Structure formats: C-alpha cells, structure tokens
Amino acid sequence: MGSLIALLWISHGTEAARHIIETWLADAQAFEPELIHAISVSREALILKYTDDTPRAAEITRRAQEFASWIVATTATGLEDYLLAFKTVAPSEIEQRRGTMFAKLLNNISNQFYFASGAFRHSQGGEPALETLEAKRIFLSDTYSTLWRIADAGTPATIHHLIEMLEFLVPADPARVFDLVAHALLGAGKDHGYQFESLGADRFVTIIGRFLADHRDLFADGDRRQKLIACLDAFMEAGWPAARRLLYRLPELLQ
Numbered sequence: 001m002g003s004l005i006a007l008l009w010i011s012h013g014t015e016a017a018r019h020i021i022e023t024w025l026a027d028a029q030a031f032e033p034e035l036i037h038a039i040s041v042s043r044e045a046l047i048l049k050y051t052d053d054t055p056r057a058a059e060i061t062r063r064a065q066e067f068a069s070w071i072v073a074t075t076a077t078g079l080e081d082y083l084l085a086f087k088t089v090a091p092s093e094i095e096q097r098r099g100t101m102f103a104k105l106l107n108n109i110s111n112q113f114y115f116a117s118g119a120f121r122h123s124q125g126g127e128p129a130l131e132t133l134e135a136k137r138i139f140l141s142d143t144y145s146t147l148w149r150i151a152d153a154g155t156p157a158t159i160h161h162l163i164e165m166l167e168f169l170v171p172a173d174p175a176r177v178f179d180l181v182a183h184a185l186l187g188a189g190k191d192h193g194y195q196f197e198s199l200g201a202d203r204f205v206t207i208i209g210r211f212l213a214d215h216r217d218l219f220a221d222g223d224r225r226q227k228l229i230a231c232l233d234a235f236m237e238a239g240w241p242a243a244r245r246l247l248y249r250l251p252e253l254l255q
Contacts, residue, residue: 002037010045010064021067025074032101035071039108042067046116050135061142069146071109076153078102083191107158110150113143114161119168136172144176151184156194159184160203167207174215175224181207182227190234201240204231208246 002024008017021038024031045064048057082091082099091099114120117139118129130136150162162184170177185194185204194200208231211218219225232250235243 002031002034003041005034006038006041006067010042010067011060013059013063021070025070028074028078028105029098029101032105035105036108038067039071039105039112042109043112043116046112047118047129047139050130050139065142065146068109068112068143069149071105072146072149075102075106075109076149079106079153079155103155103158106150106154110154110158111161113147114165117165117168119165130168133171136169140169140172140176144180147180148183151180152188154184154188155192156189156197156200159189159192159194160197160200163203163207167203167210170207170210170215174211175218178211178215178218178224179227182224182231185231185234186227195234195238195240201235201238201243204235205240205242205246208232212246 005017005020008014009021024034024038028035042064045060046068047061048064049061051057079099079102082095082102085091086095086099116129118131130139147162147166150158154162163181166177166181166184189195189200195204208228211228219228229247229250232243232247236247
C-alpha cells in the first residue's frame with residue numbers, strides 16, 4: 001500500500017494519494033511500514049529530471065523531492081523533540097521505540113538521496129547518476145534545504161552517508177557544500193558523537209583535506225575559517241591523530 005500510494009503521488013500527482021501520505025506522517029509510528037515502502041520507491045524519481053529533460057520527468061522529480069522534504073521535516077522534528085524531552089530523564093520503552101522510528105525513517109530517506117545521486121557508484125569507480133557538473137549543481141540547489149534539515153538531526157550513520165554524498169558534490173558548489181558539511185559536523189554530528197566514529201574521522205579528514213587542497217580560497221572568509229577550526233577541534237578532542245595533524249598544519253595549508 002505504501003509503494004502504491006507513493007507512486008500515485010510521485011508519478012501521477014494524485015491529490016488523494018498526497019492526503020493519505022499527510023495522514024501517515026501525522027501518525028508516523030502507526031504507519032511506519034507504509035512510510036518505509038513509500039520511501040523505498042522514491043529513489044529513481046529523485047534524480048529523474050537530471051537525466052531526462054522532458055516536462056513530465058521534471059514534474060516527477062519535483063514531487064519526489066517534495067515528498068522527501070515532508071518525510072525529512074516530520075522525522076527530523078520528531079527526533080529533535082525526542083532528544084530534547086529525554087536529555088535529563090530516561091525515556092520509556094515506548095518512547096525509545098518512537099525515537100528509533102524517527103531516526104530510521106530519516107536515515108532511510110537520506111539514503112535514497114545518497115544512492116540516487118550515484119555517489120556510491122562513483123566511489124566504487126562506476127558511472128554516477130549525476131554525470132555532469134551542471135546536473136550536480138542543479139541537484140544541490142534543488143535539495144539544499146532538505147539536506148540541511150537532514151544535517152540538523154541525523155544520527156551518525158545518516159551524517160556519514162550525507163557527507164559521502166556531499167564530497168561527490170563538491171565540484172558543483174564548493175562553498176555551499178562546505179557550509180553544509182560544517183553544519184552537519186558541528187550540529188547533529190557532534191551531538192550524536194559522530195566525531196568518535198573511526199569511519200567518521202576518516203571521512204572527515206578526507207573531505208577537509210580536499211577542501212584545503214583544491215578550495216583553500218574558501219577560508220579567506222573568517223566565518224568559514226572558524227567553522228573549519230571548530231570541526232578540526234571536535235575530531236582532535238575525540239583523539240584522532242589525523243585531525244590533530246591537519247590542525248597543526250592549518251597555517252601552512254591556508255597560505
């Protein structure tokens with residue numbers, strides 16, 4: 001049912017289907033199975049217009065990205081509310097399941113962007129779905145606010161794939177990509193302990209090293225320079241030698 005309703009909205013723009021999705025999102029825990037299936041069929045539609053220049057493809061991608069933004073808005077807010085409510089008191093088992101559900105759905109929709117973009121295939125030496133610089137640029141512009149919201153609340157696994165995808169998108173707009181990476185690392189990433197993950201440290205050092213090697217002019221901006229140092233501090237405080245080496249070399253690298 002979830003797959004069918006999502007297809008009716010994304011592919012055909014059926015208003016009744018949109019209303020059903022809104023009903024599911026209003027009680028996401030009760031409709032988690034339907035939402036999981038709905039999310040799973042959105043992947044190819046999220047990037048269809050970047051490989052097909054027909055008006056119909058553009059409409060399908062617009063609705064798919066709109067659907068994704070609904071999922072992200074609901075799950076990010078739900079996860080933030082859960083974490084705020086239980087900062088000082090232990091959640092009940094029911095509340096734990098609710099928090100886990102929001103995190104899982106947010107991770108699921110984030111992964112649709114990651115795999116749809118082709119970032120995974122690109123890292124494995126295959127052909128990415130977003131083949132041209134222009135396609136990457138438009139995709140980043142179209143999805144930026146949704147990706148920013150994912151970075152507000154994502155758990156370490158979600159943040160990790162988000163940063164992998166952002167590394168793939170660096171050539172499209174290095175400044176905006178860095179801003180989003182820093183937001184992810186200093187916001188939800190830091191709150192959830194992403195800086196303590198070994199894979200997180202490796203990914204962080206790789207992407208920051210790339211910015212410093214290829215786009216160091218970004219850090220002529222004082223605000224970006226401070227965000228860079230704050231990111232390095234977080235990973236250095238977590239005990240990662242590679243982050244410490246980058247921090248110590250920063251004056252040399254920024255010359």
